[in-house]
Amino acid sequence: MLEKARELLQTYFGYPSFRIGQEQAISSVLQGNNTVCVMPTGGGKSIVYQIPALILPGTTLVISPLISLMKDQVDTLHQLGISAAFINSSLSAQEAAETMEEAVHGGYKLLYVAPERLESYEFQEMLKNLQIPLVAVDEAHCISQWGHDFRPSYLQIARLMDKLQDNTVVLALTATATPKVRDDICDSLDIDPTNSVLTGFERENLSFSVIKGQDRLAFLKDYVKKNRNEAGIIYAATRKTVDQLYEWLKKEGIDAAHYHAGMKDIDRANEQERFLKDQADVMVATSAFGMGIDKSNIRYVVHYQMPKNMESYYQEAGRAGRDGLPSECTMLYSPQDVQIQRFLIDQSSEQGRMSQELEKLQQMADYCHTENCLQAYILEYFGEREAEPCGRCGNCTDTRTSVDVTKEAQMVLSCIIRMGQKYGKAITAAVLTGSRNKKVLDFGFNKLSTYGILKEQSVKQVTELIEFLISTNLIGVEHGAYPTIYVSPAGKEVLTGKQQVFRKEAVQIKQVSNDDP
Numbered sequence: 001m002l003e004k005a006r007e008l009l010q011t012y013f014g015y016p017s018f019r020i021g022q023e024q025a026i027s028s029v030l031q032g033n034n035t036v037c038v039m040p041t042g043g044g045k046s047i048v049y050q051i052p053a054l055i056l057p058g059t060t061l062v063i064s065p066l067i068s069l070m071k072d073q074v075d076t077l078h079q080l081g082i083s084a085a086f087i088n089s090s091l092s093a094q095e096a097a098e099t100m101e102e103a104v105h106g107g108y109k110l111l112y113v114a115p116e117r118l119e120s121y122e123f124q125e126m127l128k129n130l131q132i133p134l135v136a137v138d139e140a141h142c143i144s145q146w147g148h149d150f151r152p153s154y155l156q157i158a159r160l161m162d163k164l165q166d167n168t169v170v171l172a173l174t175a176t177a178t179p180k181v182r183d184d185i186c187d188s189l190d191i192d193p194t195n196s197v198l199t200g201f202e203r204e205n206l207s208f209s210v211i212k213g214q215d216r217l218a219f220l221k222d223y224v225k226k227n228r229n230e231a232g233i234i235y236a237a238t239r240k241t242v243d244q245l246y247e248w249l250k251k252e253g254i255d256a257a258h259y260h261a262g263m264k265d266i267d268r269a270n271e272q273e274r275f276l277k278d279q280a281d282v283m284v285a286t287s288a289f290g291m292g293i294d295k296s297n298i299r300y301v302v303h304y305q306m307p308k309n310m311e312s313y314y315q316e317a318g319r320a321g322r323d324g325l326p327s328e329c330t331m332l333y334s335p336q337d338v339q340i341q342r343f344l345i346d347q348s349s350e351q352g353r354m355s356q357e358l359e360k361l362q363q364m365a366d367y368c369h370t371e372n373c374l375q376a377y378i379l380e381y382f383g384e385r386e387a388e389p390c391g392r393c394g395n396c397t398d399t400r401t402s403v404d405v406t407k408e409a410q411m412v413l414s415c416i417i418r419m420g421q422k423y424g425k426a427i428t429a430a431v432l433t434g435s436r437n438k439k440v441l442d443f444g445f446n447k448l449s450t451y452g453i454l455k456e457q458s459v460k461q462v463t464e465l466i467e468f469l470i471s472t473n474l475i476g477v478e479h480g481a482y483p484t485i486y487v488s489p490a491g492k493e494v495l496t497g498k499q500q501v502f503r504k505e506a507v508q509i510k511q512v513s514n515d516d517p
């Protein structure tokens, strides 16, 4: 059957060979195994279900939450001479009924549906009359509470599978699945984890870097000018910042476009078009921009503010360099970003999800503080084991020498223990620097032996040291009503002198008054 698959790849899609992972996933599906396929965006997941759909008898059901992309997918399939249709809320009841009628008569090799549709009675009735060899679940991370985009309607899929013929195969596809999310996908869709196909997430042409302690606006100004005439995206956390940055770039004579959910549909579409057609160099946008965007020559992605988790970050940063040419992904970090994201999480999360989201936020912040390879950090976050340093990122190319900071680390750790391991990093930094602030005095922390032992340093420097120790897992964070810090088992090894701590020489921190526009 793989012979057949290769033939179809050539005749329908015009590609001479499969990419890494595609063949393995297709062969697993054709052998009748429930399968999970994790590939980075652009890795070629569609073909993994489209080819089995062509080989297997009956209609393959494709569940996708991205209504806007369904039509594109179906149009593309039509151009290739493959019969396909979609049913989602963009169709009238009449159109949906007609499509279902046609489906029952075996009219389609592929039928795309939004997950909400699975709840519809008419749809369930129709399914009874369909031969469904394969259910492809796109964006399968939506099934997991641990995913960054949980959708309750995805829980319907497991129920659907119970109703279909016993030999119906399920194929879950996603670009972002941490080990926890993968477990959830396997559990809920009854996939044997040994039938997982994971392809490398490394993007060898991307170099990552994190810029800290600099005036962001000044940095951005230089950066965009240096990269004049190159296509780039600047992501900001709020609509207001997008508007401000956009105005500012225009004033500087830069061909910028902008995009956020607060704009009129038509304006948004025009701006997107200008960027896609290379009429604007820079797109300034919130995370609303980019889903399904196919622009290969993006040379850089700058995050003006830190996003809420690594999934969002890698997805957005990964829009750079689709053409395989060297491209840069830069994060401009400021500590207040963590507070902004924390606030947004507080506002929007349901009770049950809060601690998960805070943990993800912490891992995002750790990315900004680690001194190890940034690409390796990302790969390990997404479940690769012992990723090699990339040699390209800001940390790999950082030539500053590492200095032994074991002693300072011990001071911080022992202060945390003396404070009872139930306070946050701000007050810990205040105690270490000998602050006379009211809270410190009220708690009597000025009587601790560790009070003021780092007083020759600024609160900012000590806070950064604490953040660095968090990123190296010597300090743990407990996400209760507010985050508190404690000494981890590895931290205890440092306290007892069994382990040393090295850190790159402190950066020269430019004094800045206000780094936002």
Ligand code: ADP
Pocket (backbone or CB within 6 Å): 015, 016, 017, 018, 019, 022, 039, 040, 041, 042, 043, 044, 045, 046, 047
């Ligand atoms: P994903 O869904 O994983 O983001 P797509 O399925 O949209 O990725 O595929 C990304 C691009 O790669 C598409 O343009 C697709 O035609 C192309 N592609 C997929 N498989 C192959 C292959 N085996 N050889 C060459 N190009 C491929």
Ligand code: ZN
Pocket (backbone or CB within 6 Å): 372, 373, 374, 375, 376, 389, 390, 391, 392, 393, 394, 395, 396
């Ligand atoms: Zn690196």
